[in-house]
Amino acid sequence: LKGKNEPITAFRVEETHSTLPFIERWSAHSASEAYHNREFFVREQELLTLLGRLDKAFSGGGGLVALADMSGTDTAELVTLAVRYWQERAGKVLPGIGESHMSDTLLGLWQPVWRHHFGLRADMTARQQANQVVAQTRRDCPACTDQVGMWGGVLDLPIAKAEAFLHITSETNRQPFFELVKGCLRGAAARQPLLLVLQDIHWADQLSLDLLDDLVDHLDQTPLFILVTYHSSRRPTLKALTRPHQTPIQLH
Numbered sequence: 001l002k003g004k005n006e007p008i009t010a011f012r013v014e015e016t017h018s019t020l021p022f023i024e025r026w027s028a029h030s031a032s033e034a035y036h037n038r039e040f041f042v043r044e045q046e047l048l049t050l051l052g053r054l055d056k057a058f059s060g061g062g063g064l065v066a067l068a069d070m071s072g073t074d075t076a077e078l079v080t081l082a083v084r085y086w087q088e089r090a091g092k093v094l095p096g097i098g099e100s101h102m103s104d105t106l107l108g109l110w111q112p113v114w115r116h117h118f119g120l121r122a123d124m125t126a127r128q129q130a131n132q133v134v135a136q137t138r139r140d141c142p143a144c145t146d147q148v149g150m151w152g153g154v155l156d157l158p159i160a161k162a163e164a165f166l167h168i169t170s171e172t173n174r175q176p177f178f179e180l181v182k183g184c185l186r187g188a189a190a191r192q193p194l195l196l197v198l199q200d201i202h203w204a205d206q207l208s209l210d211l212l213d214d215l216v217d218h219l220d221q222t223p224l225f226i227l228v229t230y231h232s233s234r235r236p237t238l239k240a241l242t243r244p245h246q247t248p249i250q251l252h
Contacts, residue, residue: 043074046249050082053247054225058089058193062219063245064226068235074251075229079197082227091193091223098203106168107154109198109208114155117188130157137180140187147180174207178214185215186222193223202234209238216240 053065069075083093094113102108114120118136120129133155137148149161153168154177168174188194201209216226217240230236232250240246 043078043251046074046251047078047081049247049249050078050227051085054082054085054195057195057225058091058223060221060223062189062222062224062226063247064216064219064228064240064243065247065249066241067227067229067249067251068232069229069251070232072229072231078249078251079199079227079229082195083197086193086195086225089193091195092188093195093197096196096198098198098200098208100203103203103205106205106207107211109201109204110211111155113196113198114151117184118155120155126157129155130159133157134159137184140185141180141183144180144183147176150177150180168207174210178211181211182215182218185224186218189222189224194225196224196226198226198228200230201228201238202230202236204236206237209236213239216243216245219245 050065053063057063067075067078086093094116096109096111096113098109118129118133120132124132130152133151134148137144137151149159150168151157152159152161168177185194185196198204198212201212204212212226212228219226235241241248
């Protein structure tokens with residue numbers, strides 16, 4: 001196995017079982033317990049700062065909070081509290097995560113975000129998923145009809161003109177896709193406030209970070225909030241970390 005010095009044993013799958021999707025597991029267990037026992041949380045000032053920004057976002061003051069931590073323990077606690085707080089106010093949470101093995105994958109950070117956003121499930125056929133993506137895009141962003149094919153390239157789905165995604169790495173071709181993402185998220189947020197939780201962005205590819213930068217610049221008057229986390233020793237190349245909309249929370 002690439003990257004391993006010792007042989008790796010392969011096992012045959014003998015049975016499968018269903019489990020809750022990522023975001024439901026997050027809110028149903030750890031977040032619930034943490035939220036209702038938050039009086040024991042020692043990061044009181046950081047929590048108040050975070051909840052204050054979430055309140056502002058619900059009123060249309062979108063923005064970004066960046067949590068930087070060395071260990072990740074307190075960061076995880078703050079994230080679960082934020083998720084529970086947002087959901088109890090009838091907001092929708094879209095999770096994304098950066099992982100070391102995905103650091104070279106274009107837009108890998110955003111894949112879970114979009115699959116949750118469009119409600120794509122493993123038991124759906126590729127055609128069913130494609131139809132759902134097209135229908136929701138037309139509802140959220142009627143002006144994005146010409147760009148909807150790009151979702152086919154991003155999500156590997158049979159959508160017409162999906163080849164438009166192939167050249168997305170160029171500065172000229174990425175902007176139409178960025179506009180597509182912004183249009184869809186802003187349209188969805190107008191119906192139900194959105195919280196994007198992007199964890200461990202220090203592992204994200206640069207295109208994922210560029211998309212995040214572009215999105216943060218267009219959050220005015222939008223009930224869309226972004227919560228990112230990263231390791232203190234691996235600050236990502238992200239202009240959004242210096243933007244006026246951004247609130248840094250450094251955990252030591």
